[in-house]
Amino acid sequence: MSTIDRDRLRSAFTSEQKAFVAAHPRSAQRFAEARSHLLGGVPMAWMARWPGSFPIFVAEAEGARIVDVDGCTYVDLALGDTGAMCGHALPFVTAAISRQAELGATTMLPSEDVIWVGEALARRFGLPVWQLAMTATDANRFVIRLARHLTGRPKVLVFDWCYHGTVDEALVTMDASGRAVPRSGNAGPPVDPALTTVVVPFNDAGAVAAALQHRDVACVLAEPALTNIGIVLPEPGFHEALRDLTRRAGTFLVIDETHTICTGPGGYTAEHGLAPDFLTIGKAIAGGVPAAAFGMTVAIAERLAVFMEDDDVDVSGVGGTLTGNALTVAAMRAALENALREEDFAIAVPLARRWADGVASVIADRALPWSVQRLGCRAEYWFCPPPRTGAEAAAAVDHELDAFFHLWCLNRGILLTPFHNMALFSPAHLEADVDMHTEVFAGAVRAVTGS
Secondary structure, three states, X not given: OOOOOHXXXXXXXXXXXXXXXXXXXXXXXXXXXXXXXXXXXOOOHHHHHOOOOOOOOEEEEEEOEEEEOOOXXXXXOOHHHHOOOOOEOOHHHHXXXXXXXXXXXXXXXXXXXXXXXXXXXHHHHOOOEEEEEOOHHHHHHHHHHHHHHHHOOOEEEEEOOOOEOEOHXXXXXXXXXXOEXXXXXXXXXXXXXXXXXXXXXXXXXHHHHHHHOOOOEEEEEEOXXXXXXXXXXXXXXXXXXXXXXXXXXXXXXXXXXXXXXXXXXXXXXXXHOOOOOEEEEEHHHXXXXXXXXXXXXXXXXXXXXXXXXXXXXXXXXXXXXXXXXXXXXXXXXHHXXXXXXXXXXXXXXXXXXXXXXXXXXXXXXOOOOOEEEEEOOEEEEEOOOXXXXXXXXXXXXXXXXXXXXXXXXXXXXXXXXXXXXXEEOOOOOOHHHHHHHHHHHHHHHHHHHOO
């Protein structure tokens, strides 16, 4: 069995850092300039978390390629952490945006495209009634409000180490006693999370049952598989139990497909026959333009009829002035009509399978105690056996190895998803891109094991 030589790892990382700095003088200059007026030198804090001494600055992106301001080209396996899952600079989205921009971007009135978009969302995900949002975070917030409104219950149940954007109720983890506490890094939580949230381990139907018996939970907000602490797949029977338990407790089941749309055109829900009360989706559905949506059953829509007709609906906490603007809806229609289709997944999923097989073969050749997980066209490797809960996944994170593998790949023209050792595939990727990563990954393993 191969082992990691930590001294060798740190030495190799130092060499990679030097190579990175030498190859990116213009990005270094742009970063220094950006620090004058942007907090941390970036428009959003997590953009500084890419490998290297500073973030690379992008000049252009098309298909599955990114070019930075230093002229370096990368195979993009991050794809905007799902936002560009269809590929960059989609010509049909560009054309739709251009046409609509000439006709007006936002009017606080519906455009004809929304009719097509609503029908398309219903066909894909199986829920008949929809509303739009700007981000998946918004969609989740709105659904939580509506669930509380309809049930009169105060709490939300989420799974330990889940991710639902910046929803306050979901930026939590479990402490040793099972109590909801702020997740590490949660800045300024507005209230004690235990007042709003119940947290249980993923894949633990017994814990769900125990939590719901108090009948104070308005909704369970769940990813079909955990994705933001790495890919943690549901065990057989877990989703069936979750649906049964929520129905018995009078609790709404909300499925967040924002990341798990990688499973297929209708996400994990359509692929595996889930039956949620609400479904939320964002990121990829407008080809890179900010957009999100949430769907619901007819029964829920009928119960919300009075809410929709209330004179004070504009201050309900559900909605936004730019939500459903014509420019975004035009992009949604173009993306849903021309991408994220069966034929697109027929290309992307086999690429992810090939990527996972390539990584697994390197791991097996060196008898490393590592593993690979795959969900549709998304795949990831772990420096441990496959975890079954978010807590197991979090405990297995090896920050030194993560940083090294990301930087090694970046220096050789491959971008992995930041925060994870994850790859996402689009129809624009090639088998040659996959095989390139397998070779680069094998080189990184040799560098830290000496074998």
